[in-house]
Amino acid sequence: MSSAFPAQGLDLALDVFFGTDLVGRLAFDPELDQFSFVYSAPWRQRAHRFQLSPHIPLDGEVSAVAVRRFIDNLLPEGRALDVVSSFTHVQKSNLFGLIRVLGRETAGALSLLPAGQQPRAQEAQRRPVALAELQQRIDDRNRIPFAIWDDKVRMSVAGYQDKLLVLREGEALFLADGSLSSTHILKPEPLNDKLPCMVANEHFCMQLINRLGQRRLKENWAAEVEILRVPAPVLCVERFDRVRDGGDVRRVHVIDGCHALNLPVSHKYERPLGNAEDVRHIRDGASFDALATLRPHLSNAAIGIRQMALWAITTLLLGNSDAHGKNISFFGRGDALAVAPFYDLVSVAVYDARHIDQELAMAFGDEFVLPAVKSFALADFCERLGFPRRTFARELKQLCEWAREEARAQAQDPVYVEAERPFVRALADYVVARADFLLGQVMEIPRFSDDLF
Known part of the structure; x- marks a missing residue:
């Protein structure tokens, strides 16, 4: 008490x-x-x-x-x-x-x-959200912030994007108050028109990674997602920190990478001061080196480090350069951590570099741009993370081979409409090109002498 x-x-x-x-x-x-x-x-x-x-x-x-x-x-x-x-x-x-x-x-x-x-003492309260109302609020975002509903702030999760936390029961959406908890996160298209089809982008990336997880271990690696048409596209993300228990929703303790590493929000990028020549050497933000220090805190170190390596592979395949310290999370169980499903997977690389930064949030070895991440940088990454290079090369090879097939298949999903269709086809082409590039690097990863690291 x-x-x-x-x-x-x-x-x-x-x-x-x-x-x-x-x-x-x-x-x-x-x-x-x-x-x-x-x-x-x-x-x-x-x-x-x-x-x-x-x-x-x-x-x-x-x-x-x-x-x-x-x-x-x-x-x-x-x-x-x-x-x-x-x-x-x-x-x-x-x-x-x-x-x-x-x-x-x-x-x-x-x-x-x-x-x-x-x-x-809190009473359970459900406030229905009709699709027509949701569409109106999406249209009005420049006038009324999307986070404000019924004169209350409805966004209480970290991040930059417009989001709305909702309780979903079947096809019905509700704002949850009192003793109730949300089960899903709604993410409409960003207001920035230089980033088109972001909903389709994230849906494609999350579904592709789940396709790879199903082929590799018959499990999903990323959070479950769906596109709602209201009619504007809205990504509906099922919260992995919520578990349905009969008619109730049970909440699960989750922290992000910055929490786990005791880093401030300002250090979610490996280069917290940016990449200007006089400060680019300062790399005390979130990094694969830093994530490796969590090994003693993992409930199963071998599985946890492997999952971090898989998360890194999603960056390599998708061109998700903005995969920073707040884009990886951990379940907290007792005094131990376990890597949570992946989320916020998008291909930044398919957008014009004049409108969105393409520098990697976390370096592979010492490389901060994807085209420079070749066999030595990947070997260096493995050493820093503490993941066997031979095992990493084998995993990378298999996932790249599957990604070539699964990217094309995901691009054919009928969920995509109008401008989304050519967008996801181009995104699939990008993933295939990345897979081909990485397949050209895998053989050398285990061959470098240990003395080089």
């Missing part, structure tokens, strides 16, 4: 819940400009307990920096954060104020409520 904590300062404290279990209390000290977090004693004894992240352990000291970064990484970014700040009149620099507004349903399992509130 929240009475386990001191009563003073409740205005600047939030109780953190997993379902109805009190995990702990988050507090903010405005004089020191510091956050603190303390786990509740009952939570430490729960059989299903988990730590928030490897850097906020159940036992041991928790640093104020780690808590601040954990909270910061729960928030949306860019225009989405601007909308939240403007609508709520909470400054973007006011981290506590923002998480107080958005914390009721974060990514993952946690709910952050004003200290003393109990989640069980």
Whole structure:
């Protein structure tokens, strides 16, 4: 119960819940400009307990920096954060104020409520969303931000894109309030007309990777996706941090790569200061080297590192240069991590480089542009990640051979209409070309001397 904590300062404290279990209390000290977090004693004894992240352990000291970064990484970014700040009149620099507004349903399992509130006191509320209304809101995005519905902020997941969290029951869509949780994320086309067919792009990429997963291990590697026609195309992404349990929706603890690595949002790219000549050597952001340091925290290190290698292969095949530290996530189970399904897979490379940056978010070896990622850079990547080069070469070869077939097959999916059809055919051509290029590199990957790394 929240009475386990001191009563003073409740205005600047939030109780953190997993379902109805009190995990702990988050507090903010405005004089020191510091956050603190303390786990509740009952939570430490729960059989299903988990730590928030490897850097906020159940036992041991928790640093104020780690808590601040954990909270910061729960928030949306860019225009989405601007909308939240403007609508709520909470400054973007006011981290506590923002998480107080958005914390009721974060990514993952946690709910952050004003200290003393109990989640069980909330009433289940479903607010229907008709497709006609959804279309109108998509059309009105320049006038009314997509995150605002019924005078409430409805976006509480990280990222830049317009998104809407909904509860889906059959074909019906609802805004979930009170004790209910969302099950899907809706992503309309971006407002930027220089990035056409983004919905078809992401759908194609996610489906292609699932086709490869089914051929390799008879399992999906990416989140389930569907295109809704309202009639504008909207990508409907099934949340892997939500599990249906009878008539209820159970939330699952998930953290992203920046959470896991204790990095601020500003360090989601390997080169956090950019690629200008005087700072390009600074590479202390999210990287494959950094992800390799999570090995001791993985519930199964061999499987986890392999899944990270597969995630890297999606970048190589799709041209997803924006695969950064917040685009990979982990299930938190006890004090261990397991790689979650892949998400936000898009081909950046098929768009005009004048309109979107093509530099890799994470280098392969020392290479930050895809055409330069050849056999030595791939071997270097394997060494840094701690994945056997021979095994990687074998996996890459097989997946590239299958990708040549599956990309063409996915491009024939009748779900694509009008301008999407030539777009996905061109995208399939790109994937085939990438697969051919990579097949020309695989033989050399295991042959380099260990002394070179």
